[in-house]
Amino acid sequence: MGEVAATIKIMPVDVDTNLEELKDRLIASLPEGAEYGTHEEEPIAFGLKAIKMIVIVGDLEGGTESVEQAFAAVEGVESVTVTEVGRPV
Template sequence: MGEVAATMKIMPEGVDTDLEDLKSKLEAALPEGASIYGSEVEPVAFGLKALKVVVLVGDLEGGTESVEEAFAAVSGVESVQVTDLGRPV
């Protein structure tokens, strides 16, 4: 089994959401077998910032689905979108 690197754009519920705290909650919510490979903050508009997270998951069928569902259930998350899929470098 190989790994897939999925870049996910996490939109917080508001401008005042603490993105470091949100990242900690996302790490705690990761399903077994998935891990965070990297992250960065991306300005969106009007002071709103998104959290871009690269998650390593197994390349099994439905690979990112469990991570997307886990992240969407975290308090403070407005939406989760996979923006890129590929092999880790």
Template sequence: MADVVASIRVMPDSADRDLNELMDALKAAVPAGTKFQKFELKPIAFGLKAIMATVTVDDSEGGTEPVEEAWSKVPGVESVNVEATGRAF
């Protein structure tokens, strides 16, 4: 099986949310079989920033769903969306 690299946008529930704490919580919630790569902050509007995460998952059925489900349950997360995927080489 090949690996798939996914770029995932995580929106906090508030512009006042401590993003460092939220990133720590997201990293702790990475499910088994998923390799965390990095976080980047992307300004959205009015002081709100999105957390752009890069992870590597197997290309098996379900792909990024375990990550999306796990991160959606983290307190302080408003939404989780896959922005892009591609094969890892």
């Protein structure tokens, strides 16, 4: 089985969400077989920032689905979107 690096954009519920705490909760929620790569904050508008996180997952059908579901269940998350999938560098 190969691995892929998925870039996932996580939108917080509001501008007052502590992104460092949210990032820690997201990493803690990663399902078995998924591995945290890196992250960055992306300014959106009016002080709102998203977290763009790279997660390494198995190259299987539905490979990011369990990560998306885990992230969506984390307190403080408004939405989760996979923006890119490719081979890890």
